[in-house]
Amino acid sequence: MEPYKNWSREELIARLQHLDPHHDRPRPATQPQGKPFDFNAYPKRKIALKFTYNGIHYGGMEYQRDPALPTVEGVLFDALVHTRLVDRAGGLEGCGWQRCGRTDKGVSGGGQVVSLWVRSTLGSKATSEEDARATEPEPTSSADTSEDGPGLEGDFGLMDDFDEPSTNNSKPAEPASAEVEFPYVFGLNHILPPTIRVLAWSPVSDDFSARFSCRWRHYKYFFSPRGLDVAAMSDAAARLVGERDFRNLCKIDASKQITVFTRRILSASIDRTDGELCVFNLRGNAFLYNMVRHIMAILFLVGAGLEKPAIMTALLNADPANPLPPFREGEDPPPLVTSKPDYQIADPLPLMLWDCGYDDGVLDWRTDRASTKTGESTKSPLPGMLCDFERATITAALDEHFLKAAEAHHKPPKQYFPLGAPGVEPLPPGAMMNIPLGGGLVKRTGTYVPLLQRKRMPTPDEVNERYRLGRGAKKLGRKAPPAPAAADDVDE
Known part of the structure; x- marks a missing residue:
């Protein structure tokens, strides 16, 4: 049969009419118009x-x-x-x-x-x-x-x-x-x-x-523990709990003119899932822009052995007026880091806003009317969600077998992380590293510069001032200048 792409418009219409058994059915001359909904x-x-x-x-x-x-x-x-x-x-x-x-x-x-x-x-x-x-x-x-x-x-x-x-x-x-x-x-x-x-x-x-x-938000970030020191990551995560200054662990949005970067973290832990993944659980009363992904990027560097867990305390030690003590006995006092080192944040794919907390008695969650026979909702979204989950599980199994088929003919890439861990091959001079970014993404590099030796980004005060004098000047000229945002005025 001649390919459809070579047919004219009229030929295609004629073909569709031939395939449609109802195309000759008479239709009303005018469609009834319902009255506007009030x-x-x-x-x-x-x-x-x-x-x-x-x-x-x-x-x-x-x-x-x-x-x-x-x-x-x-x-x-x-x-x-x-x-x-x-x-x-x-x-x-x-x-x-x-x-x-x-x-x-x-x-x-x-x-x-x-x-x-x-x-x-x-x-x-x-x-x-x-x-x-x-x-x-x-x-x-x-x-x-x-x-x-x-x-x-x-x-x-x-x-x-x-x-x-x-x-x-x-x-x-x-x-x-x-x-x-x-x-x-x-x-x-x-x-x-x-x-x-x-x-x-x-x-x-x-x-x-x-x-x-x-009252609080709970974020989850899923990741594979392969090649990572999960115990070191848990040590770094524990340093987040309490009132902390997160200016070095967020993206500064100059249009918001944020001046307070203190947030209260209620819990932070790394846990195993039912499968082969780990999950970073972070619960706090409020979050800054891209805060969780910044934190996760640092945890990946710690897990890979490129940074020590104490780097988290150093990045949180951002306010000269309120210096942090050593996190535990025997550690040196953390260095003061008043502006963020330049680093790439983690991928957004594995991040989920898992839950939101409210006072008891404020909400009464309910579904549609239940069946009198089963006592369960007759219109639950679960059947469709279970089908989607089954398809995703099968897709993951197929990808796993594709990998096994390739490994029959090709050697797996050498794994150098976590650096210095027992049984892990030492990093040879000039070797390329795949630094994890989450979601299966990596940053490929031959050298690693420690965070505290990297170029520093402008401070929040400098970013805010640059916006007021530059891009935001016209906007601020047309309306009253915005008041500095409150401590809880931005999120992930």
């Missing part, structure tokens, strides 16, 4: 949504007007619009949108939380066929041109916010009503791509904020 005709309530997402598919968490890649917030907001839970015309501000944390491009979320005002069925009765349909997930259609915007077009076809001091909130009393609430979990998962799954929702008080009410 959000004001329905009550609203404030809820929190907990959801997961695979960050490798997205250009970050934060909503963007014209993203190069779809963003998590953009896709989730479009799903809320498509199910007529929020009004597109009001945007994120119109529904009081607050996120617990902003994650960068490639970073995933296991327990991300957003709070917002949504349409509710409580306190109202569906009085017409159209109103009844409004409480059910709408079918996907590229021809959807209703008032609430397009359907699964654009981003749907493909497939850190700032930390603040927490506030006190209490869970609102649930209305004494026998009415069934909108199936938020199923309704959204019916529309969302499989890379974003809503897990549960909770009624919240009017003053609840996923951002301001959060």
